[in-house]
Amino acid sequence: MNDRPTGVELLRAVERFLEQEVVPRLDGPRRYHARVAANLVAIVAKEIETEEAQLQSEWERLGVLLGLREERPSLRDALREAVRERTQALAARIRRGDADRGAWRDDLIAHLRRTIADKLAVSKPPRVTREESV
């Protein structure tokens, strides 16, 4: 176990430094890139905070959709890999046409909406827009 500050606390410190100390002192493309950097640091902090719960929920939903009952991996890396494998299996079923219509499609859509909402909850702090780079 590491000492304080926690990983998330350190990232928040870096984000604050970039936003308040670096961005105002730059202009043009470098200012834009400094804001992108601050934004990415915020994404990583949010991911550290939320990933475990998101993965567990995604694992359970995929299990229901695919009719699988394996035991959930306890370590986060293994769980992430297992979710990827289940998602690959899900994608293969979609490509086979299993989701073209019917009740399974409705369940699938609900799962995908939740999954995308989770991703956006991580990646969507107020972000700078690309056009500012010009």
Next chain:
Amino acid sequence: MGEARPVTAPVLSEAEMMARLRDFVAAQASLAPGEVRVGSLRRLAGGASREQWSLDVELGGATPVLLPLVLRRDPPGRVGESDRGLEFRVLRAAARAGVPVPRVHWCCGDASVLGAPFFLMDRLEGETLPRRLLRNPEYAATRAGLAPALGAILARIHAIDASRPELAGLASAGAGVGSALLETRRIAEAVGRLAVEPHPVLDLAARWLEARAPEPGRRVLVHGDYRVGNVMFDATGVRAILDWELSHLGDPVEDLGWLCVRAWRFGNDALPVGGVGTREALVRAYQEAGGAPVDREALRFWEVCGNFKLALVFITQCRAWIDGVPSLELASLGRRTAEAEQELLDLMEGPS
């Protein structure tokens, strides 16, 4: 795009470029090299697929003129690029059809002059940043009129006779295959090849599009990247339609659908056309200006296809970073794939 994109180092010094441009322009304008002055050459920020330079050219002789110009050039040594000469001829045809575009002057297909084919066109004054369009008070009138203006301009683009010999060579779907189906399959194939993660939403979108591809119809000259970010504007309205390098023969509704893609709204989702107008206003102006009647299902198809294509753009840029291009901006774009996927779900299934 930001400056972090890979930039091919110029093979020539800027002084050498200006000297060669002076000789090229003199020959084109039937002047002696001493009667042409080239100055203020500087590289403009731009995409990785082509270079843009700003320069001033002064033509001497009987009636001297000063031309503020932009040079568009394929990056030296790059292969498989769009045909600069064809883009030049498309721009000329567009100008003749009454489409606001920068006037083109001279085109050079000889790679030995500047290391790659290039052409020269007018450097127009105007704004191109959509964020300023959406926020700045001085553009209120431009915002209000933009969707109808873009509809009317698009009708003129699609009315260009694409069978003219000078437009030979425009890319198009193969005979017997509709561009809608071809585009769907091209994107799906590229996603499968480039994505490092499974993307079930994109698999779902591919099947949705396959099942709804409009029948192959009339093929027209399509701009290919018709969005607010490629519009130069000022407080009076549209100054020019830019970036024609993706123009091709295809379904006219493709341009309308791409213009409605959510990412160009910059958060102003209440107005689907670039955050400034409604689909109805766009389509009405398009049809009133002579555009063929727009089938609503076809428009929905091409809007879904546009968001599908945008997801591929994010995946492609993320993949470039994974493959070693050290750009912070590229690194930041992979996570935006989910934004396009959310829009795909909303368009296919209705908003949640």
